[in-house]
Amino acid sequence: MATHKRSAADPISGSSIYAHIVGWGMAVPDRIMTNEEMSAIVETSDEWIQARTGIKERRIAGERDSTATLGLKAAQRALEVADILPTEVELVIVATSTSENIFPSTASLIQDWLGASNAGAFDMSAACSGFVYAVHMAAQSIRSGSIKTALVVASETMSRVMDWQDRGTCILFGDGAGAVVLQASDVEGGVLSTVLRSDGSGYDLLGIPSVGSLDTCAPIVNPNGHKMYKMHMNGGEVFKFASRVIGESITQALDNVGLRLDEVKLIVPHQANDRIIQSAARALKVEKEIFISNIERYGNTSAASIPIALCEAIEQGRVQPNDYIVFVGFGGGLTWASMVVKWGAPEAEERQAAVLGKQRRQASYTLARWRARLIRFQRRLSNAVTRIRPNEGRVHRLRHKIDQHDLR
Numbered sequence: 001m002a003t004h005k006r007s008a009a010d011p012i013s014g015s016s017i018y019a020h021i022v023g024w025g026m027a028v029p030d031r032i033m034t035n036e037e038m039s040a041i042v043e044t045s046d047e048w049i050q051a052r053t054g055i056k057e058r059r060i061a062g063e064r065d066s067t068a069t070l071g072l073k074a075a076q077r078a079l080e081v082a083d084i085l086p087t088e089v090e091l092v093i094v095a096t097s098t099s100e101n102i103f104p105s106t107a108s109l110i111q112d113w114l115g116a117s118n119a120g121a122f123d124m125s126a127a128c129s130g131f132v133y134a135v136h137m138a139a140q141s142i143r144s145g146s147i148k149t150a151l152v153v154a155s156e157t158m159s160r161v162m163d164w165q166d167r168g169t170c171i172l173f174g175d176g177a178g179a180v181v182l183q184a185s186d187v188e189g190g191v192l193s194t195v196l197r198s199d200g201s202g203y204d205l206l207g208i209p210s211v212g213s214l215d216t217c218a219p220i221v222n223p224n225g226h227k228m229y230k231m232h233m234n235g236g237e238v239f240k241f242a243s244r245v246i247g248e249s250i251t252q253a254l255d256n257v258g259l260r261l262d263e264v265k266l267i268v269p270h271q272a273n274d275r276i277i278q279s280a281a282r283a284l285k286v287e288k289e290i291f292i293s294n295i296e297r298y299g300n301t302s303a304a305s306i307p308i309a310l311c312e313a314i315e316q317g318r319v320q321p322n323d324y325i326v327f328v329g330f331g332g333g334l335t336w337a338s339m340v341v342k343w344g345a346p347e348a349e350e351r352q353a354a355v356l357g358k359q360r361r362q363a364s365y366t367l368a369r370w371r372a373r374l375i376r377f378q379r380r381l382s383n384a385v386t387r388i389r390p391n392e393g394r395v396h397r398l399r400h401k402i403d404q405h406d407l408r
């Protein structure tokens, strides 16, 4: 690890266990959709989109991409950087608004594909704030001492929930995934402070109606006229909300740990609109350059936008050991969240994944695939045998019952 001071206990949490980000990875689909292409679908233009949002292009999931496959790739890269085996992961959280299923969770799929056989897994629904919420949950599990290693994935296929007739939303979003590995350490740092907030009175400003809505059979949800499984948004209201909460929540998260804004090296905001970032910079009275922005290449990838921007910031050398960095997310709910992290990841040369570790991880992925296939095959076989020899099946079940209740 880089040079850090060790301390007995954090004055805020009282815990002497810290949760550090030790691995990171991202994955985006190959297909790029430019603003010009967008203008062939809805009445818009490259000039309008760039001027109002800063977006030039976004990635769109291909036939073989899904929320889980993109998330898996990002997770594998994060495990590579952390140089740990999937079996070391004890918790998998996937932040997403575009889960593969309502259940089972995308997290369970990724846990299985990785061979993370010692992990619990669940999805987190907090829209574009989801990554910060999920990292907070993972960090708290580590700091409480209940687990040592967690994997947080944020993955989205927003293109599949876009209303491609609504130029007010479809121009904004794109697909992609990011992931981080968090690990316990006695080195002071890692996730230091989090502010999580929600204001459900704004639930109708941004959302995707699903099966729990009023009328699940109708193609249109009344009385609002929102389409099932398609995003709807009041852009102007969301813009005002986002511009207000970014500054407020960053200030609160810094106050919690007695830090000043000028001690922060980098702010990694949710990438929703370049003008929102500019307005937050003005409110905080800081240069816009302290915020990392990559919205021009990916658009808004919802929960995935912060970890994708983080990966690119690390690649550009903008994050160094002992730097204070801030994540800030906001979105549907309405929800918003800020987090202060003292960067404590191992130095680049220490991070080189050992060849042995790499091979064992690959073996784990292959084994996981075969294990799942084998279990499914066994299940089918056992059902088939029961069908062919129903009496034997009945006798077997009866015997099992007798054994269980000790009725002999």
Ligand SMILES: CC(C)(COP(=O)(O)OP(=O)(O)OC[C@H]1O[C@@H](n2cnc3c(N)ncnc32)[C@H](O)[C@@H]1OP(=O)(O)O)[C@@H](O)C(=O)NCCC(=O)NCCS
Pocket (backbone or CB within 6 Å): 043, 044, 045, 048, 049, 052, 053, 128, 167, 168, 169, 171, 233, 234, 235, 236, 238, 239, 242, 272, 273, 300, 330, 331, 332
């Ligand atoms: C959606 C958003 C880009 C719209 O920008 P805006 O400057 O607020 O634009 P308005 O909605 O006021 O519309 C201005 C005009 O542009 C038009 N317009 C809207 N979308 C357009 C598009 N894609 N192309 C061309 N014109 C468009 C409107 O119809 C309106 O025309 P009118 O003046 O003739 O009525 C902006 O409100 C926004 O980014 N909001 C936040 C959204 C967000 O970040 N959501 C996710 C949060 S996680």
